[in-house]
Amino acid sequence: MDTVLFFILAIVAVAAGVGVIAQRNAVRSALFLLINFCCLAGLYVLLHAQFVAVVQVIVYAGAIVVLFLFVVMLLGMEQAEETLDPLRYQWIVGGLLGILLLVGVVWALIPMQMGPGPDLAIDNVRLLGAALLTDYVIPFELASVVLLVAIIGAVVLAKRRLEE
Amino acid sequence: MVPSSYYLILSAILFCLGAVGVLVRRNALVMLMSVEMMLNAVNLTLITYSHFLGDVAGQVFVLMVMAVAAAEVAVGLAIVVSLFRHKGTTDVDEMSLLKW
Numbered sequence: 001m002d003t004v005l006f007f008i009l010a011i012v013a014v015a016a017g018v019g020v021i022a023q024r025n026a027v028r029s030a031l032f033l034l035i036n037f038c039c040l041a042g043l044y045v046l047l048h049a050q051f052v053a054v055v056q057v058i059v060y061a062g063a064i065v066v067l068f069l070f071v072v073m074l075l076g077m078e079q080a081e082e083t084l085d086p087l088r089y090q091w092i093v094g095g096l097l098g099i100l101l102l103v104g105v106v107w108a109l110i111p112m113q114m115g116p117g118p119d120l121a122i123d124n125v126r127l128l129g130a131a132l133l134t135d136y137v138i139p140f141e142l143a144s145v146v147l148l149v150a151i152i153g154a155v156v157l158a159k160r161r162l163e164e
Numbered sequence: 165m166v167p168s169s170y171y172l173i174l175s176a177i178l179f180c181l182g183a184v185g186v187l188v189r190r191n192a193l194v195m196l197m198s199v200e201m202m203l204n205a206v207n208l209t210l211i212t213y214s215h216f217l218g219d220v221a222g223q224v225f226v227l228m229v230m231a232v233a234a235a236e237v238a239v240g241l242a243i244v245v246s247l248f249r250h251k252g253t254t255d256v257d258e259m260s261l262l263k264w
Contacts (some may be wrong), residue, residue: 002165017177021182021194022195027186033200036178036204040207049226051223052226056230059230060230064234068196075244075245075254091188094184097184106176108167110169131220131221143231146232149235153178154238156241158241158245
């Protein structure tokens, strides 16, 4: 059962990933990205990380994809490129470099065979909350500073100049 | 029970798809989407290790990556909007101010 679900989710995730980079229309790319994020949330559930799966759906599928769609439609940049193509071999060279990177990463990852450790599915949220507020409390608090800086930076960058 | 290597290979494939997207696309918005896909592939690796090593620290790191990714998208899209006001396009070939 797990294996079947894994292969369905994996195939859909890879197909959606190909869709993101192959679609010329940026709105369709964003929608393929949404499918990709939802498949990854399913994989997180298979890996017994339920809380992270829910956060994945809320933050990525809910907030980030909507932000992308807003900006794409706000700027009207659905078809912003490839009108004239000065680098014709870009796709071939990019694909070859990607395959090279894939071979390297797989070669590095494959020797790491692991058996299943202790199960984190029971009391997943409690374990995560305890870890966040004891061992990792400083990174947890610093994350809020990062978000605050990002909010201020986004407002400053995107606001219209007053003198214009 | 799916072996850990399957998950790791899947995350490697997704990471490389994102890298190829950054290399070949020229719409800045799609490049940002590809970067998000790479971040997600790394998240999958972290969750895989967290599951197979039985350590909750991997999930904590995924939450940190998500916070940084959200901040990155907000600032990145603000930069894209600002560049669009300046240049009238999001094509990165037009963004060559620093090229000599």
